[in-house]
Amino acid sequence: MNSDSDLQIAGDILEVPHLLQAPREHPATVAEFVGLARSLADDRSQWEHLVRYDATTRWYHRLRTGPGYEVWLLSWVPGQGSGLHDHGRSSGVLTVLDGTLTERTERGKRVLAAGAQRVFAPGYAHEVVNDALEPAVSLHVYFPGLTEMPMHSESLGGAAEASAVACTPVGAQGPAGTVGA
Known part of the structure:
Protein backbone atom coordinates (compact mmCIF):
# COMPACT_ATOMS: atom_id res chain seq x y z
CA MET A 1 0.00 0.00 0.00
CA ASN A 2 1.32 3.45 -0.92
CA SER A 3 0.69 6.39 1.35
CA ASP A 4 2.33 9.65 2.25
CA SER A 5 3.98 7.95 5.21
CA ASP A 6 5.80 5.53 2.85
CA LEU A 7 8.05 8.32 1.56
CA GLN A 8 11.17 9.02 3.59
CA ILE A 9 14.19 11.15 2.81
CA ALA A 10 17.51 9.87 4.04
CA GLY A 11 20.20 12.35 4.97
CA ASP A 12 20.28 16.14 4.87
CA ILE A 13 18.45 17.46 1.79
CA LEU A 14 20.38 20.75 2.09
CA GLU A 15 23.59 18.85 1.36
CA VAL A 16 22.45 18.28 -2.23
CA PRO A 17 23.46 21.59 -3.89
CA HIS A 18 21.79 20.91 -7.24
CA LEU A 19 18.38 20.86 -5.47
CA LEU A 20 18.82 24.35 -4.00
CA GLN A 21 17.84 27.45 -5.95
CA ALA A 22 20.43 30.20 -6.11
CA PRO A 23 19.23 33.44 -4.52
CA ARG A 24 18.01 35.96 -7.10
CA GLU A 25 19.55 39.39 -7.40
CA HIS A 26 16.13 40.89 -8.24
CA PRO A 27 12.60 39.79 -7.33
CA ALA A 28 10.56 37.97 -9.98
CA THR A 29 7.48 36.61 -8.20
CA VAL A 30 4.67 38.32 -6.28
CA ALA A 31 6.00 36.81 -3.05
CA GLU A 32 9.48 38.18 -3.78
CA PHE A 33 8.07 41.67 -4.49
CA VAL A 34 6.16 41.53 -1.20
CA GLY A 35 9.40 40.46 0.49
CA LEU A 36 11.30 43.34 -1.13
CA ALA A 37 8.70 45.82 0.15
CA ARG A 38 8.83 44.28 3.64
CA SER A 39 12.65 44.37 3.79
CA LEU A 40 12.72 48.02 2.69
CA ALA A 41 10.00 48.88 5.21
CA ASP A 42 12.00 47.22 7.99
CA ASP A 43 15.21 49.09 7.11
CA ARG A 44 14.32 52.71 7.86
CA SER A 45 17.89 53.83 7.07
CA GLN A 46 17.17 53.23 3.37
CA TRP A 47 14.24 55.66 3.17
CA GLU A 48 13.59 57.73 6.30
CA HIS A 49 16.16 60.46 5.50
CA LEU A 50 14.60 60.96 2.04
CA VAL A 51 11.02 61.73 3.17
CA ARG A 52 9.72 65.24 2.58
CA TYR A 53 6.26 66.64 3.22
CA ASP A 54 4.55 69.07 0.83
CA ALA A 55 1.38 70.82 1.95
CA THR A 56 0.25 71.52 -1.62
CA THR A 57 0.60 68.07 -3.20
CA ARG A 58 1.81 64.56 -2.46
CA TRP A 59 5.58 64.18 -2.51
CA TYR A 60 7.27 61.18 -4.11
CA HIS A 61 10.75 59.80 -4.74
CA ARG A 62 11.81 56.85 -6.88
CA LEU A 63 13.75 54.75 -4.39
CA ARG A 64 14.92 51.86 -6.57
CA THR A 65 14.58 50.32 -10.00
CA GLY A 66 15.42 46.88 -11.31
CA PRO A 67 14.68 44.77 -14.34
CA GLY A 68 10.93 45.03 -14.76
CA TYR A 69 10.09 46.86 -11.51
CA GLU A 70 10.41 50.12 -9.62
CA VAL A 71 9.99 51.20 -6.01
CA TRP A 72 8.48 54.56 -5.01
CA LEU A 73 8.39 56.36 -1.66
CA LEU A 74 5.42 58.71 -1.10
CA SER A 75 4.43 61.04 1.70
CA TRP A 76 0.91 62.18 2.52
CA VAL A 77 -0.07 65.09 4.75
CA PRO A 78 -3.58 65.02 6.24
CA GLY A 79 -6.25 65.37 3.56
CA GLN A 80 -4.06 64.41 0.59
CA GLY A 81 -5.27 61.65 -1.70
CA SER A 82 -4.50 59.95 -4.97
CA GLY A 83 -7.86 60.25 -6.67
CA LEU A 84 -9.56 57.14 -8.04
CA HIS A 85 -7.14 55.38 -10.40
CA ASP A 86 -5.66 52.11 -11.54
CA HIS A 87 -2.10 51.25 -12.55
CA GLY A 88 -2.55 50.24 -16.17
CA ARG A 89 -0.70 47.01 -16.90
CA SER A 90 1.28 47.09 -13.64
CA SER A 91 0.70 44.99 -10.55
CA GLY A 92 1.84 46.38 -7.25
CA VAL A 93 2.51 46.18 -3.56
CA ALA A 121 -3.31 43.16 -9.98
CA PRO A 122 -3.32 45.22 -13.19
CA GLY A 123 -6.51 47.24 -13.60
CA TYR A 124 -7.31 47.30 -9.86
CA ALA A 125 -9.03 50.65 -9.22
CA HIS A 126 -8.69 52.36 -5.86
CA GLU A 127 -8.27 55.70 -4.14
CA VAL A 128 -5.80 56.19 -1.30
CA VAL A 129 -6.31 59.08 1.13
CA ASN A 130 -4.74 60.30 4.35
CA ASP A 131 -7.89 60.76 6.46
CA ALA A 132 -5.83 60.93 9.67
CA LEU A 133 -4.55 63.98 11.54
CA GLU A 134 -0.89 62.95 11.18
CA PRO A 135 1.29 62.63 8.06
CA ALA A 136 1.80 59.21 6.48
CA VAL A 137 4.54 57.58 4.40
CA SER A 138 4.07 54.66 2.00
CA LEU A 139 6.20 52.45 -0.21
CA HIS A 140 4.97 51.29 -3.64
CA VAL A 141 6.49 48.50 -5.72
CA TYR A 142 5.22 48.29 -9.32
CA PHE A 143 5.93 45.39 -11.65
CA PRO A 144 6.36 45.98 -14.47
CA GLY A 145 7.40 49.57 -13.80
CA LEU A 146 4.57 52.08 -13.76
CA THR A 147 4.07 53.63 -17.22
CA GLU A 148 0.52 54.92 -16.87
CA MET A 149 -1.99 55.67 -14.17
CA PRO A 150 -5.50 55.94 -15.62
CA MET A 151 -7.60 58.28 -13.50
CA HIS A 152 -11.27 57.39 -13.11
CA SER A 153 -13.81 60.21 -13.09
CA GLU A 154 -16.75 58.33 -11.54
CA SER A 155 -17.60 57.82 -7.92
CA LEU A 156 -16.87 54.37 -6.51
CA GLY A 157 -19.50 51.87 -7.51
CA GLY A 158 -20.55 53.86 -10.58
CA ALA A 159 -19.75 53.49 -14.25
CA ALA A 160 -16.05 53.87 -14.93
CA GLU A 161 -14.59 56.43 -17.26
CA ALA A 162 -10.81 56.53 -17.26
CA SER A 163 -8.23 58.85 -18.73
CA ALA A 164 -4.59 57.77 -18.91
CA VAL A 165 -1.88 59.84 -17.26
CA ALA A 166 1.75 59.30 -18.21
CA CYS A 167 4.18 58.73 -15.38
CA THR A 168 7.29 60.64 -14.41
CA PRO A 169 10.66 59.70 -15.96
CA VAL A 170 13.24 57.51 -14.19
CA GLY A 171 15.03 59.17 -11.28
CA ALA A 172 12.27 61.70 -10.73
CA GLN A 173 11.10 63.13 -7.49
CA GLY A 174 8.74 65.93 -6.57
CA PRO A 175 4.98 66.47 -6.36
CA ALA A 176 3.12 63.30 -7.16
CA GLY A 177 0.54 64.22 -9.73
CA THR A 178 1.23 61.07 -11.71
CA VAL A 179 2.66 58.49 -9.34
CA GLY A 180 0.07 56.06 -8.05
CA ALA A 181 -0.75 54.54 -4.76
Whole structure:
Protein backbone atom coordinates (compact mmCIF):
# COMPACT_ATOMS: atom_id res chain seq x y z
CA MET A 1 0.00 0.00 0.00
CA ASN A 2 1.32 3.45 -0.92
CA SER A 3 0.69 6.39 1.35
CA ASP A 4 2.33 9.65 2.25
CA SER A 5 3.98 7.95 5.21
CA ASP A 6 5.80 5.53 2.85
CA LEU A 7 8.05 8.32 1.56
CA GLN A 8 11.17 9.02 3.59
CA ILE A 9 14.19 11.15 2.81
CA ALA A 10 17.51 9.87 4.04
CA GLY A 11 20.20 12.35 4.97
CA ASP A 12 20.28 16.14 4.87
CA ILE A 13 18.45 17.46 1.79
CA LEU A 14 20.38 20.75 2.09
CA GLU A 15 23.59 18.85 1.36
CA VAL A 16 22.45 18.28 -2.23
CA PRO A 17 23.46 21.59 -3.89
CA HIS A 18 21.79 20.91 -7.24
CA LEU A 19 18.38 20.86 -5.47
CA LEU A 20 18.82 24.35 -4.00
CA GLN A 21 17.84 27.45 -5.95
CA ALA A 22 20.43 30.20 -6.11
CA PRO A 23 19.23 33.44 -4.52
CA ARG A 24 18.01 35.96 -7.10
CA GLU A 25 19.55 39.39 -7.40
CA HIS A 26 16.13 40.89 -8.24
CA PRO A 27 12.60 39.79 -7.33
CA ALA A 28 10.56 37.97 -9.98
CA THR A 29 7.48 36.61 -8.20
CA VAL A 30 4.67 38.32 -6.28
CA ALA A 31 6.00 36.81 -3.05
CA GLU A 32 9.48 38.18 -3.78
CA PHE A 33 8.07 41.67 -4.49
CA VAL A 34 6.16 41.53 -1.20
CA GLY A 35 9.40 40.46 0.49
CA LEU A 36 11.30 43.34 -1.13
CA ALA A 37 8.70 45.82 0.15
CA ARG A 38 8.83 44.28 3.64
CA SER A 39 12.65 44.37 3.79
CA LEU A 40 12.72 48.02 2.69
CA ALA A 41 10.00 48.88 5.21
CA ASP A 42 12.00 47.22 7.99
CA ASP A 43 15.21 49.09 7.11
CA ARG A 44 14.32 52.71 7.86
CA SER A 45 17.89 53.83 7.07
CA GLN A 46 17.17 53.23 3.37
CA TRP A 47 14.24 55.66 3.17
CA GLU A 48 13.59 57.73 6.30
CA HIS A 49 16.16 60.46 5.50
CA LEU A 50 14.60 60.96 2.04
CA VAL A 51 11.02 61.73 3.17
CA ARG A 52 9.72 65.24 2.58
CA TYR A 53 6.26 66.64 3.22
CA ASP A 54 4.55 69.07 0.83
CA ALA A 55 1.38 70.82 1.95
CA THR A 56 0.25 71.52 -1.62
CA THR A 57 0.60 68.07 -3.20
CA ARG A 58 1.81 64.56 -2.46
CA TRP A 59 5.58 64.18 -2.51
CA TYR A 60 7.27 61.18 -4.11
CA HIS A 61 10.75 59.80 -4.74
CA ARG A 62 11.81 56.85 -6.88
CA LEU A 63 13.75 54.75 -4.39
CA ARG A 64 14.92 51.86 -6.57
CA THR A 65 14.58 50.32 -10.00
CA GLY A 66 15.42 46.88 -11.31
CA PRO A 67 14.68 44.77 -14.34
CA GLY A 68 10.93 45.03 -14.76
CA TYR A 69 10.09 46.86 -11.51
CA GLU A 70 10.41 50.12 -9.62
CA VAL A 71 9.99 51.20 -6.01
CA TRP A 72 8.48 54.56 -5.01
CA LEU A 73 8.39 56.36 -1.66
CA LEU A 74 5.42 58.71 -1.10
CA SER A 75 4.43 61.04 1.70
CA TRP A 76 0.91 62.18 2.52
CA VAL A 77 -0.07 65.09 4.75
CA PRO A 78 -3.58 65.02 6.24
CA GLY A 79 -6.25 65.37 3.56
CA GLN A 80 -4.06 64.41 0.59
CA GLY A 81 -5.27 61.65 -1.70
CA SER A 82 -4.50 59.95 -4.97
CA GLY A 83 -7.86 60.25 -6.67
CA LEU A 84 -9.56 57.14 -8.04
CA HIS A 85 -7.14 55.38 -10.40
CA ASP A 86 -5.66 52.11 -11.54
CA HIS A 87 -2.10 51.25 -12.55
CA GLY A 88 -2.55 50.24 -16.17
CA ARG A 89 -0.70 47.01 -16.90
CA SER A 90 1.28 47.09 -13.64
CA SER A 91 0.70 44.99 -10.55
CA GLY A 92 1.84 46.38 -7.25
CA VAL A 93 2.51 46.18 -3.56
CA LEU A 94 1.46 49.09 -1.32
CA THR A 95 3.09 49.15 2.13
CA VAL A 96 2.31 51.77 4.78
CA LEU A 97 5.56 52.77 6.49
CA ASP A 98 4.32 55.47 8.90
CA GLY A 99 0.91 56.83 9.81
CA THR A 100 -2.43 55.63 8.52
CA LEU A 101 -3.95 55.65 5.04
CA THR A 102 -7.47 54.81 3.89
CA GLU A 103 -7.98 52.78 0.72
CA ARG A 104 -11.36 53.11 -1.00
CA THR A 105 -12.57 50.65 -3.64
CA GLU A 106 -15.96 49.69 -5.05
CA ARG A 107 -16.12 47.09 -2.25
CA GLY A 108 -15.79 49.66 0.53
CA LYS A 109 -12.96 51.19 2.50
CA ARG A 110 -10.06 49.78 4.45
CA VAL A 111 -7.90 51.61 7.00
CA LEU A 112 -4.23 50.72 6.56
CA ALA A 113 -1.99 51.34 9.57
CA ALA A 114 1.83 51.25 9.54
CA GLY A 115 2.97 47.78 8.50
CA ALA A 116 -0.13 47.01 6.41
CA GLN A 117 0.45 45.73 2.89
CA ARG A 118 -1.89 45.48 -0.12
CA VAL A 119 -1.08 43.52 -3.26
CA PHE A 120 -3.03 44.38 -6.40
CA ALA A 121 -3.31 43.16 -9.98
CA PRO A 122 -3.32 45.22 -13.19
CA GLY A 123 -6.51 47.24 -13.60
CA TYR A 124 -7.31 47.30 -9.86
CA ALA A 125 -9.03 50.65 -9.22
CA HIS A 126 -8.69 52.36 -5.86
CA GLU A 127 -8.27 55.70 -4.14
CA VAL A 128 -5.80 56.19 -1.30
CA VAL A 129 -6.31 59.08 1.13
CA ASN A 130 -4.74 60.30 4.35
CA ASP A 131 -7.89 60.76 6.46
CA ALA A 132 -5.83 60.93 9.67
CA LEU A 133 -4.55 63.98 11.54
CA GLU A 134 -0.89 62.95 11.18
CA PRO A 135 1.29 62.63 8.06
CA ALA A 136 1.80 59.21 6.48
CA VAL A 137 4.54 57.58 4.40
CA SER A 138 4.07 54.66 2.00
CA LEU A 139 6.20 52.45 -0.21
CA HIS A 140 4.97 51.29 -3.64
CA VAL A 141 6.49 48.50 -5.72
CA TYR A 142 5.22 48.29 -9.32
CA PHE A 143 5.93 45.39 -11.65
CA PRO A 144 6.36 45.98 -14.47
CA GLY A 145 7.40 49.57 -13.80
CA LEU A 146 4.57 52.08 -13.76
CA THR A 147 4.07 53.63 -17.22
CA GLU A 148 0.52 54.92 -16.87
CA MET A 149 -1.99 55.67 -14.17
CA PRO A 150 -5.50 55.94 -15.62
CA MET A 151 -7.60 58.28 -13.50
CA HIS A 152 -11.27 57.39 -13.11
CA SER A 153 -13.81 60.21 -13.09
CA GLU A 154 -16.75 58.33 -11.54
CA SER A 155 -17.60 57.82 -7.92
CA LEU A 156 -16.87 54.37 -6.51
CA GLY A 157 -19.50 51.87 -7.51
CA GLY A 158 -20.55 53.86 -10.58
CA ALA A 159 -19.75 53.49 -14.25
CA ALA A 160 -16.05 53.87 -14.93
CA GLU A 161 -14.59 56.43 -17.26
CA ALA A 162 -10.81 56.53 -17.26
CA SER A 163 -8.23 58.85 -18.73
CA ALA A 164 -4.59 57.77 -18.91
CA VAL A 165 -1.88 59.84 -17.26
CA ALA A 166 1.75 59.30 -18.21
CA CYS A 167 4.18 58.73 -15.38
CA THR A 168 7.29 60.64 -14.41
CA PRO A 169 10.66 59.70 -15.96
CA VAL A 170 13.24 57.51 -14.19
CA GLY A 171 15.03 59.17 -11.28
CA ALA A 172 12.27 61.70 -10.73
CA GLN A 173 11.10 63.13 -7.49
CA GLY A 174 8.74 65.93 -6.57
CA PRO A 175 4.98 66.47 -6.36
CA ALA A 176 3.12 63.30 -7.16
CA GLY A 177 0.54 64.22 -9.73
CA THR A 178 1.23 61.07 -11.71
CA VAL A 179 2.66 58.49 -9.34
CA GLY A 180 0.07 56.06 -8.05
CA ALA A 181 -0.75 54.54 -4.76
